[in-house]
Structures are given as C-alpha cells and as structure tokens.
Amino acid sequence: MDLLAFDGRTGASGDMLLGALLAAGADPDALAPVEDALPVRYEARAVDRSGIAATAVDVVLTDGGDDAQDDGDTGRAHDHDDHDHTHDHDDHDHTHGHGDASRTHTHDHTDHTHTHAEGAGPSRTYEEVVDLVESMGLPAGVEADALAVFELLGEAEAAVHGTDLAGTHFHEVGADDALADVVGTCLLLDDLGPDRVVTTPVAVGGGEVEMSHGAYPVPAPAVVELLERADWTTRGGPVETELLTPTGAALLAHLAEGVGTLPPMRVRASGYGAGSKPLPGRPNVLRVLAGDGAGRLRREDVTVLETNLDDASPEVLGDLQASLAEVGARDVSVLPATMKKARPGHLVKVVARPEDAERVARRLAVETGTLGVREHGAGHRWVAERRFETVRIDVADASGTTGTDAGPGAATDAGSGTREVTVKIASDAAGEVFDVSAEYDDAAAVARGTALPVREVMRRAEAAFRDRRDGNGARDSTT
Secondary structure: OOEEEEEOOOOEOHHHHHHHHHHOOOOHHHHHHHHHHOOEEEEEEEEEEOOEEEEEEEEEEOOOOOOOOOOOOOOOOOEOOOOEOOEEOOOOOOEEHHHOOOOOOOOOOOOOOOOEOOOOOOOOEHHHHHHHHHOOOOOHHHHHHHHHHHHHHHHHHHHHHOOOHHHOEOOHHHOHHHHHHHHHHHHHHHHHOOOEEEEOOEEEEOOEEEEOOEEEEOOOHHHHHHHHOOOOOEEEEOOOOEOEOHHHHHHHHHHOEEOOOOOOEEEEEEEEEEOOOOEOOEOOEEEEEEEEEOOOOEEEEEEEEEEEEOOOOHHHHHHHHHHHHOOOEEEEEEEEEEOHHHOEEEEEEEEEOHHHHHHHHHHHHHHHOOOOOEEEEEEEEEEOEEEEEEEEEEOOOOOOOOOOOOOHHHOOOOOOOEEEEEEEEEEOOOOOEEEEEEOHHHHHHHHHOOOOOHHHHHHHHHHHHHHHHHHOOOOEOOO
C-alpha cells in the first residue's frame, strides 16, 4: 500500500492513532522498542463505539506503582490523549490535569483491570525526551519522525508560555504514556510503510476547557500553536467538548498532508481507533483507510540550498552536479546572476532531502569556497514513479546501411541490424505512463557504431517502447 488516509471528523489523539493503525494491519510486534525502553506495555482490545467495532489501546505500567489508574472502555476523565481532559497551566511551567500521578481512575470492569501509565514516569525536559528517544535504537526514519513530533510539541509549549525550546519542560507529553503514543505511532506507520499520509479536515470540538487561569475556548492554546504548523485544515464541532489533543495534533501536523476529501484510492485495509469518551449521536472513533493511490504523484520531502558565487571557474561549476550528487543532492542548477558592483556571477541552487542538507551544504562550501549557504526550509516536491526498460531498435538508415563499427552500445546485441537502448518511463501511482525518454549514453553509443544521428536513435527507442506497450494493451498517455 502506498497511501494512508485519516478521517478526522471526530478529532484525533495519540491512543486513537495507535488503535487505528493496529486495526488497519500494523504489526503489534513493531512496538517492541518502546516496551524495551520504558516500563510500559501496550494493551489493545476490541470495543464497540455506537455500533462501530473499533480498537482501543491502553499504555499500562509493567511494574505497578503508586500512580495506579484503573481504566475501562468509556468515561476516562482528564485523559489528555482521549478527548476528555482538563488543563492546568502555570505561567511558564505547566501540567495538564491528567498528569497528576496521584489521581486514580477506577471503573467497574472486572475482566479488564490494569495499572495505566497515564502521567507516569518522570517529568522530562525537551533535551531529556530527545536523549531518551535517541537511546531506543529506533530505525532512522522512525527516530527522525518521533523527534520532529516532540520538537513541534516543544515549540508549541514554548510559544504559549513565552519560553524557548531549550527551556521547555514537558509534563504530560514527556511522561511514559505520551512517549509511548508518539514513538509507537511512528513505529506502526513505519511498519505499514505508506509513501503518502493524508488527513481530511480534523474536528477540534467546541466549548471550553478549564485551566489554572480560568476557562479557555476549544481548541486549547497549545493545539492552536500546532494548527499553525499543520498542512491540513480544521473545523469546529461537531460536539461541545475537546476532540483534538496536543499529541494527536502534533503527530498529524508532522506526518500528514491535508486533503479536502478522501483522495482516489483502491482501499486494501481499514481500521477504527477508539476514543473513550461517549459522544452523543456519533461514534468516537478515528478512521484510517490504507491502499493504493490512483493517478497521483509521490510526495517527497525536500529542502533547497543556494549560494551566490562570483569567482568560480567553469571547471568547478561543471563538476558540481556529480560532486554534490555523491553526498545526496537530488538536483543541481547553476544560473547566471549579477553580483555586487554589477559583476557577473552564478547562483547555485541544490535540491536535497532534509536529512542530507548539512552534508550537501558542506560539500558545496568545500568545492566552491563559498562563505555561506542559504536554506529555504523543508518543503516537498511531487515525484513521478520511474523505471527503466530495454528496447530493441532497427538501426538501418534510409539507405539500409547499419555501419561497420558495432560500438559499445551493441556489445550484447544479437544480429547486426538491431541494437538495444535503455529507456526511462515516468508514470503516476496508478501506472499511467506520461513520459518516455531514451537514455542519452545508450543512444550515443549506438549512434557511434551506426550511420544514425543520436536524436534518431532516441526517437526510434521511444517509439519502440510505445509500440510494445500498445501491443500489450497498456495505457499510455505519451504522444
């Protein structure tokens, strides 16, 4: 599956994301790094939410403790990650109400009792959270995602309280259960492995939440800060209670792009993550659909680096493409520019993945001697699927001559009248081809050993691919 879509019409929280991904087929064993690093385990169970079969996930302590909190399917009050919580904000160092480790929640569920990890564990600074995540031995992509989510949470908290990121002290979002929610969601998403994650508009709810300084309207201040950093849209309602938690908002802000409606897709799996608070007239669930996107390009995170050069030689500029590609550059452009005092110079623009940016910038500085490299910040680009195929072409010219020197491009060909050329095919996610181009090096090698010009070899190779595809009945939008 290459597309995963969340339907956030009743909001989102950390445990709802966990439940939805497990219900959609993620392997529970993927959560092992969290259970190995923290004194917690994940408990998933099937529940009913207004007639919808959903998966509820609890993070429970493995070693007990004075902060034991029995919990059940519904009615858990003050649960920051389950749509019903009370905020307790101090000026620069605050907690949300559920973070009080001394508070217990008891429900009459004789077949389901456990010690809930809500608010358990030490209160951590942002740096301590980063150190803990880095010590878990996570896959590189998972670690990067988890750290990015906590950075968003830290920036939101700092913005609300007028502090900086280094001075941010996490309470509930640095506790063991919140760490388990964030890292666990990133692990499950990595296990499913979609190329693209989207969400429809996410509901925030309505009404007010109680904080130490009084009542605040929904969404709460930290959630508002996270919404400013999200790519997706939000909407109020549909009930008068808080539906979108900071953890849920931060996870979706980092992981998902916004769509107005569910995109075209072939659904392969689906799941519902359960919230605990009953909502009048509607199921309290987060739905996720997983499958194959139709007719879409692949989204790839990139960042843009650039620098101005006024004394680079043509030889240095000519070698930049290959040199920067060695350390991760995806594309390199060298443009003429006017520098200080009207001197001619060049603008070098480099597209790279965010994780490669520092390495590419250093190579750019070493190769050119530039004193500074600007970064435009992480964004994304839409990328076509690409593959390579080999076609065989007739290399006789108009007079029937094929040339006397077979050339390097014909070394493996059988017979003297045909040659093999590699072509690159670009397509969307549904497999519809919209561009075919012959590889220049192959075409040039064939041309050197025949009486054909390079552009004619390329034309014949591209035509041969189209003829072969048309003969197989495949869709092809090229002309």
